[in-house]
Amino acid sequence: MQQITVPAYGKINLTLDITGKREDGYHELVTLMQQVELHDDVRIRLSPKKRISVLSDHESVPRDAANIAYRAAQELLCFAGLDLTGLNYGIDIFIAKRIPVEGGMAGGSANAAAVLKGLNRLLNLNLSTEELMRIGLRLGADVPYCIFGGTAVARGIGEILTRVPSPPTMWMVLVKPDFGVSTALVYKNFSFHERLCRPDLDLVLNGIERGEIVDIYRGMGNVLESVTLRLYPVLQDIKRRLADWGAEAVLMSGSGPTVCAFTRSPELAKDLCATAQRNFPASYRVVTTNTISVGEEGNISARAEY
Numbered sequence: 001m002q003q004i005t006v007p008a009y010g011k012i013n014l015t016l017d018i019t020g021k022r023e024d025g026y027h028e029l030v031t032l033m034q035q036v037e038l039h040d041d042v043r044i045r046l047s048p049k050k051r052i053s054v055l056s057d058h059e060s061v062p063r064d065a066a067n068i069a070y071r072a073a074q075e076l077l078c079f080a081g082l083d084l085t086g087l088n089y090g091i092d093i094f095i096a097k098r099i100p101v102e103g104g105m106a107g108g109s110a111n112a113a114a115v116l117k118g119l120n121r122l123l124n125l126n127l128s129t130e131e132l133m134r135i136g137l138r139l140g141a142d143v144p145y146c147i148f149g150g151t152a153v154a155r156g157i158g159e160i161l162t163r164v165p166s167p168p169t170m171w172m173v174l175v176k177p178d179f180g181v182s183t184a185l186v187y188k189n190f191s192f193h194e195r196l197c198r199p200d201l202d203l204v205l206n207g208i209e210r211g212e213i214v215d216i217y218r219g220m221g222n223v224l225e226s227v228t229l230r231l232y233p234v235l236q237d238i239k240r241r242l243a244d245w246g247a248e249a250v251l252m253s254g255s256g257p258t259v260c261a262f263t264r265s266p267e268l269a270k271d272l273c274a275t276a277q278r279n280f281p282a283s284y285r286v287v288t289t290n291t292i293s294v295g296e297e298g299n300i301s302a303r304a305e306y
C-alpha cells in the first residue's frame with residue numbers, strides 16, 4: 001500500500017467545565033466530547049523524495065513544520081525508531097479542509113490523529129490505539145481524543161478519556177463567523193469568577209441513557225462561552241438569532257467561535273441552515289452536520305501518559 005486517505009472528524013463539546021488550574025499553567029477540564037460527521041480528508045502518500053511535505057486546499061493551513069500533521073508524522077517516525085535519511089521514501093500529506101480553521105472544533109488535532117492512524121497502517125507499524133494516543137498527547141491535549149473518537153468524557157487536560165454511550169443522532173447547524181479565535185487567548189482571559197453557563201454532565205449522561213434529548217439540551221453548557229462572547233460580542237447576536245429561527249439549543253464549541261444550533265430532525269436542520277445562509281454574511285461558514293458514534297472499543301477507559 002502506497003497511499004491511504006483517512007477521514008479526520010471534527011468535534012464539539014456538549015459540556016465543558018474547568019475545574020482547576022495546574023502549576024504548569026494548564027487548566028483541568030471535565031468535558032463531554034462528541035465527534036461530528038463534518039470531516040477533513042487526510043491523504044498520506046509514500047513518495048520518492050525523502051522528506052515530509054504538507055499541502056492543503058485551504059489557505060490558512062500551514063504548509064511546513066508549523067502544521068501539526070507534519071509534526072505528527074515526525075513524532076510517529078521518531079517513536080518507531082525510523083529516520084527518513086535511512087529510508088527510501090518520504091511522506092506527502094494532503095489535507096482537504098472542511099472543518100473551520102481556528103473554530104474550536106479541533107481541526108488540527110483531528111488531522112494529527114489521522115496522520116498517526118494512517119501512517120501506522122501504511123508503514124505496518126502495528127502500534128496500539130493507546131500507543132498512538134500517547135504519541136498524540138505530545139502534539140496537543142485534544143489529539144488523544146481525536147484518536148479515541150466517538151463520545152467520551154475527557155478529564156485532566158483532556159487526556160484522561162472514558163468512553164460513554166453516544167446520544168441519539170443529533171442534528172446541528174454550525175455557524176463560524178469570518179474570524180478565528182486563539183484557544184490560548186480564551187484560556188488566558190478565563191477566570192473562575194466568570195464560570196457562567198456551567199454544564200450538568202450527569203443530566204446529559206442521564207439524558208443520553210434514557211434517550212431524553214431535552215435533558216441533554218438542559219444539561220449542556222460551556223464555561224468558556226462567556227469569555228469568548230465577551231471578547232467577540234457578535235457571537236451573542238449569532239446565538240440569539242439562531243434561537244429565534246427555531247434552534248432547540250445553541251452552544252459554542254470549545255473556545256469558539258463556532259456556534260452549534262441543535263435541532264431534532266435533519267429537515268429542521270436543513271431549514272435552519274438555509275435561513276442562516278440567507279441572513280448571515282457570505283463570509284460566514286454555515287454548514288449542517290450530525291453527531292456520529294463509534295462502538296468498537298466498547299466501554300473502556302484509557303489514559304495517555306503526559
Ligand code: ATP
Nearest residue numbers: 067068101102103104105106107108109111183254
Ligand atoms: P482547538 O479546537 O483544538 O482549539 P481549533 O479547531 O480552534 O483547535 P485549528 O483549526 O486546529 O484550531 O487551528 C489552530 C491553529 O493551528 C491555526 O491558526 C493554524 O494556523 C494552526 N494549524 C496547524 N496545523 C493545522 C492544521 N492541520 N489544520 C488547521 N490549522 C492548523
